[in-house]
Amino acid sequence: HNYGKYILYNDPFIGLVDNSVHEGDAEKYAAFAANLQAEADKGTPFTRLYAMQAALCRALAIKCDLGVRTRAAYQAGDQQACLRLAEEDFAVLPGLLRTYHTAFRTVWDYDNKPFGWEVQDARLGGLILRVEECGRRLLAWSKGELDSIPELEETPLPYWYGKDGARIEEQAHSRVAFLVKPW
Numbered sequence: 001h002n003y004g005k006y007i008l009y010n011d012p013f014i015g016l017v018d019n020s021v022h023e024g025d026a027e028k029y030a031a032f033a034a035n036l037q038a039e040a041d042k043g044t045p046f047t048r049l050y051a052m053q054a055a056l057c058r059a060l061a062i063k064c065d066l067g068v069r070t071r072a073a074y075q076a077g078d079q080q081a082c083l084r085l086a087e088e089d090f091a092v093l094p095g096l097l098r099t100y101h102t103a104f105r106t107v108w109d110y111d112n113k114p115f116g117w118e119v120q121d122a123r124l125g126g127l128i129l130r131v132e133e134c135g136r137r138l139l140a141w142s143k144g145e146l147d148s149i150p151e152l153e154e155t156p157l158p159y160w161y162g163k164d165g166a167r168i169e170e171q172a173h174s175r176v177a178f179l180v181k182p183w
Contacts, residue, residue, distance in 0.1 A: 004029075004056065007064045009127060012090075012134045013151035015067040019158045025064045033057035048110060052103040059096040062089050063131075070138065074152040083142035090135025094128045101128075 003020070010017045033054050040050035066089055073081035101124045108117055140146040 004060055007060060008056070009123070010063075010067060011130060012063075012067040012070055013137075013149065015071060015151075015156040018067045018071070018156055021065045021068050026061050029057045029061035029064055033061060048103070048107050052100070052107045055096070055100040055103040059093065059100050062093050062096065066090075066093070070134075071152050071155075074138075074141070074149060079142045079144075082138050086135050086139035086142055090131060090138060093131050093135075097124060097128050097131065100124070 006017050007021070007025075036050045036054035036057060040047050040054055044050075066085070069089075070082070070085055073085060101120070104120060104124075105117065108120070137146060137149055141149050
């Protein structure tokens with residue numbers, strides 16, 4: 001199962017799969033990124049794959065728990081923490097996602113015909129715009145320009161737990177990213 005995929009497309013305000021985030025996940029992704037980049041830097045035939053995965057892990061190091069951290073700061077009424085999140089994590093993440101998009105396209109172009117890439121453009125482009133919009137709204141709330149962020153007022157219900165509280169096992173982009181009815 002692809003934990004990274006549904007964390008990547010998880011909306012930072014809706015938090016559909018935030019219940020599957022575990023403490024330390026961000027640090028794990030940062031370590032994965034460093035290790036993968038070291039492999040990419042070796043210049044092997046697999047460099048493009050390692051570079052793509054390193055770019056993804058750099059983005060996930062911020063993205064994986066961004067919704068959890070944002071909701072906690074907002075619900076605590078901590079405008080300074082929300083301001084830092086808006087000016088730092090929400091500001092940096094779109095660039096990291098664009099870097100991943102470019103690296104992914106490099107791999108795609110090497111291995112595939114262009115048909116089908118439009119789906120990745122739509123998915124990643126939509127994700128980038130959503131992260132930017134969430135950052136804009138969080139910044140506005142932090143500065144007192146918005147009275148509230150309704151999505152962050154709610155506590156997300158668990159989307160799905162596996163056996164013994166295991167992480168969710170959802171991989172469908174449409175079910176995670178756009179909150180389409182689960183089945």
